[in-house]
Amino acid sequence: MPWRIFINSFFILFLLVILSQSSFASEATSGSGYMKVTAFAVEGNKNVATEDILSAVPFRIGSIITPNDVQESLKSIYALGYFSDVKAKTKPFEDGVELIYEVTENPILKGILIQGNSVIPTDKILSVMNLPTGKIFNYNEMDKALKRVEDYYASQGYTAARIMDASLSPSGYLLVTIAEGKIQAIKILGNHKTVEHVIRRELTVKPGDIFNYNKVKADINRLYDMNIFSDVGVMFEPGTKPGEIFLDIDVKEKKTGTVTFGAGYSTAYSAIGMISLSDNNMFGRAQTMSIGLQFGAKQSYYSVSFYDPNFNDHNMSFGANLYNYRTYNLLIGGYTSDEKTAGFNMSFGFPIFDKYTRQTITPGYERVHLSTTQPVNPNDQYARPNGSYRSLTYAISRDTRDQTRDPRQGYFASVSISQTNGFLGGSSLYSFEKVIAEFRDYIPLDRSKEHVLAGRLMGGTSIIPSGKIMPVYYQYYVGGQGTVRGITDNKYFGRYFAIGNFEYRFPFIRGTRGALFTDIGDAWGGNSDWPNFKLHAGVGVGIMLNTPFGPVRIDGAYSTNHFKGYFGMGNPF
Template identity: 30%
Template sequence: MKKKIYLGWFAVAFLITVFSAGNFAYASDYTGKTIIDVKIAGEQTVPANSIMAVVRIKPGNLFDPEKIHQDLQSIYEMGDIYNVTANFTDVPEGVKVTYVVTENPVLKNVVFKGNTKVSMDQLKSVITLSKGRAINTKTWNENARAIEQDYHNKGYILAKVSDLAMDPDGTLTVSINEGTVEGIVIKGNEKTKPYVITREMKLKAGEPFNAGDAKRSLQKIYNLGFFEDVNMKLNPGREPNAVVPEVDVKEQKTGNFLIGGGYSQTDGFGVYYGIGDSNFKGTGNKVNLTFQHGISSEAGTGWDFSYTNPWMDDKQTSFSVDLFNSVNEWNDYGYDGSSTTLRSDYYRRSKGFSLSLGRPQGEYVRYNIKFTNRKDTYQEYISGPVNYLTDTDYSDYLKNNFGIVHSMTLSRVYDTRDNIFDPTEGKRVFLSSEFAGNVFGGQFDYNKYTLQASQYFKVGSKQTLALATTAGYATGNVPDISKFYVGGIDTLRGYKDEEFTGKEMFTATIEYRYPIVKKVEGVLFTDAGNAWEGDYSVGGLKYDIGAGVLVNTPIGPIRLYMAYGDEGIRYQFGFGGQF
């Protein structure tokens, strides 16, 4: 039969022994006599000299019941002793004092039960009890606190040492209750399916509760972009020390319908309309369909359909398909050798598809592979000093920049941002390599490499310092549409959109972000960057400084910037979040 050992029982036994009125009435009979000897009896594994080291009375002292009481307490507080009494022997010379001790059980081994998140070896490394000696309750109390603190440091804040049991063979069994998640409750999701939320959670039913996992779960749920607010509270479970996390979400609109139009002397009337949903039917899938039509332009109609399933299987494999037959206005700069002078403005049609697959590795890394089949054609001259259809000085331009591109892109993303829409801490590093060439059946043979990195720091309680840089390098026969472009709202805000182009590029940005009012954020920034066809040159970098605001609206974030560069002040307006 196992003998249960509870630390409180030791204290009770000691109090009964030390504070017995009968004992002290008996001890008072020797008051004033000389103590001629002090001995320890009953010790087995605890050295007698260790016990004597805490004893205050010495031979030659006068007998004092209060000092006897203090000695009994000091011996017990060593932690090795289960019971201690004082015996007195009257002799002609005075009185002999013998402290009779009963040691705690002798420890031979320590085993743990209930530990699933901390290994047996890790727990044993915390134990400082000496094998072959009586269990020291003082040391054990320190060890128990250290075990619980080790769990708490790892995020298991509910874990505790729940029970001790000593076998007759000297094996101490330590039971640990790690604080189990008994179930998960989702509230507030009128559209979103519950599994779309729970699959993002690191907390799982039947697993120990972890505060770090709870925080990360809330971040991942919010980063879906489906909710205006996400909160969690812990309700008690049915079992001791168990909890039921309750996640309360406040949904926001994820569907969109856009329609617009315009008129220019060159193009005549044009219309644009689109429909989409980033949480299609509450499944977490993303669907978008857009149309554009130039009523008077020869460019004609363009469209784009995209579909993304972010979670195809239990390995979190994502799949995306993009079918497009789009028409875009294209501005070429570089007339007469000036990178800021427009050479030609025209319509370009891109027709084809792309397929993407992705899968995470761990919590913060994701790998993707993308296959693209695209055909680019020259559609219509709009304006500018050069018409590529008629200008003989540019007879090779169409051949070198329009045709079929087949490519494969490999990418890796490392992302620890706390909030992908408005990060305040963490980092994101994106690396991609695109390989296009005859081996894939295309007309253009080139390699293109891109590195993007951003870092975020909290400044005070609500401000953020954001740093970002991008570098790119390409080799081979790269068509214009696949080159690097710098300039505009996402790179150099003090310059025209895609004003600088080349096979090499570099940009860097520093932003200081601060709240103005609810859902409105101010930004102070400086940008640097350029793109080159030849060798990279630090002296060729362009710079700007400026300020702006980010407004969160029901249709998404809106960005407004005013920037000053070499070409003067430029205003930028756009949709979507910042880097």
């Protein structure tokens, strides 16, 4: 019947369609989910070109791919940074599938909001980010911009600063939250003898400050300069409050008390013995106390000294020195004499203007007595400083050096004026004033400050009222370790002096530093009314070693056919 013929025809046609689809599926996804890509399409993009999106796809038309390949292509498109979401779907196309990517674009960036910053202004942060508005937002560009911000913070010393969050609103505003590294608390570790307060008073960094490496490094150098620690370490760890840190100062104390015994012989003083006791961290308060004894057939010497760099915790230094020495049967000023000298001095120092500038006042008293069995020519009185000497010295200095042990940068400048006797009383015959100026400069030659040019210029003059005498004992001396190396100690003397020292300091063998230096200078005037200046020079090499007792400097210098060696604690200037 016709209707039965119609039903059979429809059924046959349906089977043909099913077989056709089945054949297509077997060709497009032949075994284990493989697909042949015959076309690409992108949906949802308005601001990013389709070809730019498809350029990120790692395969092309005609490629046989798997679902894993599709997932990798989604990651590649997402990695372009322009999209908040990327999906994929397929539909049959010709002898394979059309792969369609559905993207959700980021909004147009309308503005950037910064919060949490205090040490770096917002305008500067936006300038460093250099992230333009009015364009589609890109996460990759944002990451680079935020990295530039952290790098800039680090370049300014704020190495603990971090970007805590960056979120983009649907309306196109980027909110950046910065944690600059606020110090929640400072912990002092490793101190057993040293009072914690003594360490804390050297720190300019306080809780509540933003951590700055440069500032902390300066504090570390101040702790080293106390000469009571062999090592100072700094660490920071997350605080209990978001974005804040704990700053740990870990010190390693060194032995500060010493007892020294020694013996020697010289043609001037014959056999001598020496005993010294010292502690530069007395009672754990960074105070220095020393007692020295020296005795022999022709000499005896006793001294007691005390120094407190922060007297009574008022940022004022105090020092005192008491001494007494005697020499017997020595040639002084052309006469065989016995000399007795006793005296004391005190110093009071405190800052003025700012933390780099200090003034010091030092009163002193000394009594000198020379005795001889020989008659003394009145013309030789200048060489025989019998009598009492009362002195008062005022000095002002400015010190911007990064450290005093081994400066790598900064300068030190000072001027001192001293009055001996005169209006202070004392022996009326001996009255004079001294003026001394000094300037030191340290210039780093590389960013690590390992190679340094160091220089010092120093000079002094004397003012002697008419009819008064300045004994040789109080004149200036040049020659030796502290002035011009290579020249015999104190070879030149006079009422005036000028010296210049120039060194190139550099890293040497592991744990040591080397130096090449040249010294120039002279002392002149003597007992003459007119100066007679003549320049003297020395050149040499040196090496500084780090020892348990502190840095030790060994120098060798050459001058006018003479070579001399020197040994001392630390750099000469």
